[in-house]
Amino acid sequence: MASSSKSEMRKEQILRAAEKIFARKGFHDATISDVSREAKVSDATIYEYFSSKEELLFSIPGKTTRKQLEEIEAILEFLPRNVDKIRCIIKRYFWFYDSHPDHAAVTMLILKQNRKFLEMPAYQDVQEMSRLILRVIEEGIAKGEFRKDLDPYLVRASILGTIEHLVIRKILLGKPERLIDLSEPLADLLIQGMIPRDGEKVYHIRLALGSDEHGAEKPTPRKTPAKSDRSNR
């Protein structure tokens, strides 16, 4: 995982220390000395690798998001159904945050609300991840797996929002200990809101062999195509 050059190892060592310290104390309450102590280097050494405390913070995500992105993309290729892709994404998020609690804390408690972070290159990866989810949703809609009237942006917001909410709960309250256990039920819940009512109906009808009492009524309760504000990119 860490690069092999000695210099790169030092950098990793500092980054891991920073991640740990920032996760525990928050960005402002953590001092460079805290980090250097944890990393077992001097304060000045940190400045050999990072130009400022802030840059150190923004360097923590590093390639992590991108790597996650790539791994997820690789897996998704093998999942023909978009429902399963959604399911996979949720699972992956939870698995990642479960196994990287410090990273989770830095990301969710510090970076997510940092205006400057939006301009950092690392944020591009976050955006790409986000775009991937959007694509999966749009694709699902196009393929008819998901309801036509879905606002993909809203769907994405509900997926990411719920995940984030649960991750933050875990960080701050310590519960649930294993997010991963929530991934199936959560996927079920969210997907229920996404799949077509009739599509499902048809499926049942097929199973039911000729039972079509409710036939033509497409009972989608809300006709409004939920266009909403598509600009909420």
Place this chain on the structure above:
Amino acid sequence: MASSSKSEMRKEQILRAAEKIFARKGFHDATISDVSREAKVSDATIYEYFSSKEELLFSIPGKTTRKQLEEIEAILEFLPRNVDKIRCIIKRYFWFYDSHPDHAAVTMLILKQNRKFLEMPAYQDVQEMSRLILRVIEEGIAKGEFRKDLDPYLVRASILGTIEHLVIRKILLGKPERLIDLSEPLADLLIQGMIPRDGEKVYHIRLALGSDEHGAEKPTPRKTPAKSDRSNR
């Protein structure tokens, strides 16, 4: 809204200034001088009303959450259907954050991830609000409006999580300008995931029709009753 005594007015004046400044600069980057300048009082005066910068921050929510809670509760009484209650809650949240952007920023970007805030009395109100939502969900399940296999905690997480996600987006990216416009589509989306499926309905009908391969006991496609971890209180 503001208390009438002169002293209380000063306090309100300072709180409003603090809300504005903290919303724009964040807690750590804002100085007491910034706040006192905005409030048109001296630095020292702030300390007449609040014992520390942190106490000033934690005083910003004040009675706001409680008031929202009470108003929502008052309205919910008139909505017999829990679907509408959910819809109303979402709408109210968005309306509130739309009309109180500074409060939104302080709440979502500063307080929500502050560990100490969890111990402040104001956080109790947040929790009660949260409990109200949970109750509405549980009630809906009990009444049969929502699917029996829902995990109410998970549903609540998806409601609050999505709202928060969208509010933060608005704060940081400025889009969408009006969250309120998202409330109907979002309610639709979330509620879709909560109400019993037509498919299930059909399925039940089928059962009545004499074809009963898998019987009444297993009416849901997903067998796992999505109990998830109920401990994520």
Place this chain on the structure above:
Amino acid sequence: MASSSKSEMRKEQILRAAEKIFARKGFHDATISDVSREAKVSDATIYEYFSSKEELLFSIPGKTTRKQLEEIEAILEFLPRNVDKIRCIIKRYFWFYDSHPDHAAVTMLILKQNRKFLEMPAYQDVQEMSRLILRVIEEGIAKGEFRKDLDPYLVRASILGTIEHLVIRKILLGKPERLIDLSEPLADLLIQGMIPRDGEKVYHIRLALGSDEHGAEKPTPRKTPAKSDRSNR
């Protein structure tokens, strides 16, 4: 003791509060609020009576020293022997500090080392007191009660210095609880150093007579073994 006018009573009330507070916390660590709280008046009221915190401090001695001075002078008149005058002065000092511990603390710990206090009128009284002692010593020398070769200034320094040293010990260490018990032994000790030696006396006799080691008269005035309070470690 306190003047009768209402205003004068207020002043006394504040002074007593200040004395108590300054004694306990020291001048700098005590705040005007501490004093006003103790005196049960408002901060501002203190400024009605004293122009500044420092003036308040310098007003604490008030007429106390002068009164002591006058009382001592009155008594000394009745003591024809200067040894007894010295004895009386020491006793009086200890009695006063024993019965006015807060005054003792303010005087010994705060005022005594305050350069500005030297210019205050109240310091005049201290000086007069000091001069009185000097006079008693000089008079004793002139009368032949004390050794001719004494440096009266040095003698005074040893009297006052020892008293101060013991008072400060009591204030800081709490021991001895009663200074007054030390007054006799201390007077014995100091007076021993002041009165003409037997040896000298005898020597003079020898010169006159040529014989006689020292005669029968062992004039050591105090036989008391000056056990005093051994606990004032």
Place this chain on the structure above:
Amino acid sequence: MASSSKSEMRKEQILRAAEKIFARKGFHDATISDVSREAKVSDATIYEYFSSKEELLFSIPGKTTRKQLEEIEAILEFLPRNVDKIRCIIKRYFWFYDSHPDHAAVTMLILKQNRKFLEMPAYQDVQEMSRLILRVIEEGIAKGEFRKDLDPYLVRASILGTIEHLVIRKILLGKPERLIDLSEPLADLLIQGMIPRDGEKVYHIRLALGSDEHGAEKPTPRKTPAKSDRSNR
């Protein structure tokens, strides 16, 4: 005297500056900036060496007292008579305060009345010094050099008290310029109060044996009429 390591030299430099500034302005009226300016370092540098202003103050005595103690002890070994030991101690005290006026001011005006200082390690040295004096007195009593009925604690109080009184006079009033000139007369005075009347008498008799040119005019072994510095008003 100063430690050799560069860091120790900086520390010494700061301590000397602090001693000078505190001596002139007092602890509370002196600012860290005053000290840092005098020491020609930055404010922050002071905090590299001392954790607080108060710790800086308490560090001023350092090893000084202990060193004095050891040097005095070394000398006392060569003085068989305890009278001379007392004499030596007084002389040493005066010599030290004469040559270290800033140290004297810090010790006598600031530390001596500081309750917290009593808990500092440096105060242990002061106590040991004090115990040394006590031992000399007790030994003198045991050896019969001093009167059996002396209270050693009281004697010590009179020795230290007188010294302190005179040192403070010098600091505050500037007089006498040279304390050392007072050491002989003071020692004479104090010792007079300590030695046995008869023992001394015998001694005089021996001296007198036949040589009586100067008879009555020069009755004291010490010729200096203890005029001392009469200006120490």
Place this chain on the structure above:
DNA sequence: CATGAATGAGTGTTCATTCAT
């Protein structure tokens, strides 16, 4: 006369950052 309310002026302390070695 008494005071609640307001503040100016000040200060100890922190810490990210630099740089000579």
Place this chain on the structure above:
DNA sequence: TATGAATGAACACTCATTCAT
């Protein structure tokens, strides 16, 4: 490359003091 040493720049907080009521 690594760091010990030094510091500039800030800032939260305190408190004696004022003054309108």
